Amino acid sequence: MTSPHIxxxxxxxxxxxxxxxxxxxxxxxNRIMGESLDPYMPILEKSIARLxxxxxxxxxxxxxxxxxDPSTPRDFASRDISKIARLILERYREDAxxxxxxxxxxxxxxxxxxxGAGEIELIIGHxxxxxxxxxxxxxxxxxxxxxAGDRIIIEVADTGMGMTGEEQSxxxxxxxxxxxxxxxxxxxxxxxxxxxxxxARYYEGTVAVRSEPDKGATFTIxxxxxxxxxxxxxxxxxx
Numbered sequence: 001m002t003s004p005h006i007x008x009x010x011x012x013x014x015x016x017x018x019x020x021x022x023x024x025x026x027x028x029x030n031r032i033m034g035e036s037l038d039p040y041m042p043i044l045e046k047s048i049a050r051l052x053x054x055x056x057x058x059x060x061x062x063x064x065x066x067x068x069d070p071s072t073p074r075d076f077a078s079r080d081i082s083k084i085a086r087l088i089l090e091r092y093r094e095d096a097x098x099x100x101x102x103x104x105x106x107x108x109x110x111x112x113x114x115x116g117a118g119e120i121e122l123i124i125g126h127x128x129x130x131x132x133x134x135x136x137x138x139x140x141x142x143x144x145x146x147x148a149g150d151r152i153i154i155e156v157a158d159t160g161m162g163m164t165g166e167e168q169s170x171x172x173x174x175x176x177x178x179x180x181x182x183x184x185x186x187x188x189x190x191x192x193x194x195x196x197x198x199x200a201r202y203y204e205g206t207v208a209v210r211s212e213p214d215k216g217a218t219f220t221i222x223x224x225x226x227x228x229x230x231x232x233x234x235x236x237x238x239x
Contacts, residue, residue: 014057017050060191063122064174067198074116081120081152082111085145088124092132099137103128107145113152114226119199124154126192127219131158134217152225157218163211171209172197196221 024043033039066072089103096103113120124143131141139159146153163171174194196219200207203223211217 014054017054020050021047057191060195064191064195064198067119067195067202074119076114076116078112079115079120080110081113081115081124081154082107082109082145084120085124085143085154088121088128089143091125092128096132096141099132099135099139101132101135101138102140103132103143104140105143105145107143108147111145111147111152112225113223115203119202123196123199123221124156126196127154127156127221130192130219131156131160131217134158135160139216147225150225152223154221154223155218157216159216162213162215162217163209164213168209168211172207 024047027033027043028040085105085107089105093103128141128143135141135158141159142155142157144153144155144157172193174191197207200221200223205221205223208220208222209217210220
């Protein structure tokens with residue numbers, strides 16, 4: 001059962017960007033900064049950023065709800081996760097370039113896994129997204145993908161701000177964002193890593209993180225290369 005606290009957090013996170021966009025539009029409607037469009041361009045950019053934030057949150061909530069529902073149909077098939085990983089890295093290359101963050105990959109070609117549609121994309125995508133957002137300028141993100149026996153290991157390491165042990169203990173909870181002086185201006189839904197953990201648990205895989213403040217973080221996901229849809233879902237999944 002979903003905690004009422006979750007809906008309180010969700011309501012706040014949806015209202016906050018809406019309130020900001022409403023204020024920006026009222027400034028424009030009342031022409032507080034004059035008749036020329038030029039002075040309004042910064043608040044238009046802020047409005048667009050806030051709307052993107054809302055869309056990201058809504059998308060993550062839909063995904064989070066879907067993967068928690070055991071009746072959700074999953075299109076299992078053999079998938080080339082090496083190809084998936086490279087496509088995701090390319091998706092984030094422009095954002096990384098803006099801050100001169102280097103993206104690199106160490107992986108074999110054609111690592112095949114039995115997986116549901118879009119689920120490995122969600123795992124790798126959220127890990128890369130966090131590694132770029134919480135990194136330092138001129139830093140690096142390294143993705144390692146390898147097969148070890150009947151397991152597949154996905155590892156994402158960054159040179160970012162890192163975390164304390166207490167922060168790591170709260171990391172995979174729903175709607176939890178690590179908030180401190182360094183992360184105050186970094187946006188996010190607080191659902192990305194909860195989604196990663198939920199999918200890994202569905203496959204009866206594992207999620208681990210190693211991190212120290214100012215020394216970056218390394219996330220390691222271990223999943224079975226082959227997965228039978230007849231396998232029972234773990235009772236520890238929260239489904």
